[in-house]
Amino acid sequence: MSSPLNSAVSGAPITLALSKGRIFDETLPLLDAAGITVTESPETSRKLILPTSDPGLRIIIVRASDVPTYVQYGAADLGVAGKDVLDEHVIEHPGGLYQPIDLNIGKCRLCVAAPVGFDYENAVRRGARLRIATKYVEAARQHFAAKGVHVDLIKLYGSMELAPLVGLADAIVDLVSTGGTLRANNLTVVEDIVDISSRLVVNQAALKTRRHQLQPLLDAFSRASQASA
Ligand SMILES: Nc1ncnc2c1ncn2[C@@H]1O[C@H](COP(=O)(O)OP(=O)(O)OP(=O)(O)O)[C@@H](O)[C@H]1O
């Protein structure tokens, strides 16, 4: 996309919500494909609103799990969030979010993992009540309910791999990519739940009222993500 987004028409730039780290880093090439560069980095700047080379687009930096909230309430017109985060959000706060594009970034798997040597299959067969530590309580609840496995879910906000090592849980539900974190902590995948990637998420009202501004960006993201699939 070579022409600037037309901010003069609506009076306000389009706001894109990103989290710093891998989502910001992996979204940059997609923006680049849309002819947009971001000169400041959230790793070095403390600014939470970053301008872009296009006066019609600004970026806000929020926690990964807060991206759907900013977009749902219209504080951002669109954002990038993992399917893991979106699924948790939508179960608790349905409506208002449109997920038009799988960006094919942030690829990993949501899995059940347990200490090497823990006989998960046998525990499930016996009908044992398992203690599961996770950040993804809703996804875990649905997964184990569908299998008819009784679980006590323990909500954590990070470093789930620690929980079975110190007796907080029997197993965890967490994201796995290379498997390096599990290996380093003597854990192993005992079950795959779902493939994860990051999605573009758009405020449904903005899609109606600012469609002509948003569409070129959506088209550019769609082309770039298909090219990298
Ligand atoms: N190891 C990984 N490989 C690929 N993608 C991943 C990996 N870990 C997480 N992701 C994806 O990237 C998204 C953002 O992860 P990130 O680690 O940047 O945030 P976070 O620390 O999980 O979020 P928060 O700050 O809200 O707790 C996740 O929601 C997931 O979709």
Ligand SMILES: O=P(O)(O)OC[C@H]1O[C@H](OP(=O)(O)OP(=O)(O)O)[C@H](O)[C@@H]1O
């Ligand atoms: O299989 P691997 O390649 O080792 O990746 C898996 C790890 O990646 C994620 O953590 P992240 O690196 O995002 O750390 P954080 O959750 O503490 O931000 C996830 O929660 C795992 O711990």
